[in-house]
């Protein structure tokens with residue numbers, strides 16, 4: 001895990017999840033920059049929550065929050081510190097909205113802070129490599145540490161009929177940016193066509209519009225020898241990335257095309 005993925009990951013973990021996350025702990029052990037970053041983030045969260053406790057959504061809520069954002073220059077020497085604080089504040093406001101506490105805030109906030117455009121557009125190749133590291137051969141323990149999919153970042157809608165025959169676990173979600181909503185949903189799947197033809201692994205579903213450079217094919221394609229399938233839903237709205245742990249990815253693609261019966 002590098003510093004960037006570490007910092008992205010912090011935003012999708014609760015304090016409790018963070019405390020038991022082995023990868024987070026081992027990165028923190030070896031990286032003093034990220035230890036400082038985490039301390040500054042926690043300090044900032046505390047200051048913001050103290051503002052929220054003392055101000056019951058007053059009209060000047062946003063001004064006060066922004067003041068905290070601007071004033072909190074004490075901690076980190078990092079040149080990106082200000083940007084982090086802004087996106088952190090945006091995350092906090094988003095969380096308020098998700099919990100239904102401050103619907104009105106978003107309209108006020110949107111005129112003051114536009115979300116970083118990077119947050120709504122990810123590079124597919126970069127995301128795929130991160131997701132492959134995280135989900136290919138994922139252990140049960142690591143899976144159970146993941147958050148249940150939040151259904152706020154995007155709608156899964158209807159999965160294509162080809163994958164509807166598969167059996168799925170409850171979905172988990174992953175936040176790739178820092179807007180506190182999930183950008184990827186993941187299922188553990190299994191699919192059995194016969195004694196010999198059965199597959200299991202992880203299916204990731206991504207909203208196509210959030211990713212630059214995602215696969216355009218609407219039929220699953222595998223790189224030869226790789227147990228990875230990727231394709232786009234028939235209507236183009238979803239991108240599927242499938243890690244096949246058991247069974248052959250090529251045969252699975254064939255079974256979905258209908259070439260293997």
Ligand SMILES: [Zn+2]
Nearest residue numbers: 002003031034
């Ligand atoms: Zn680091």
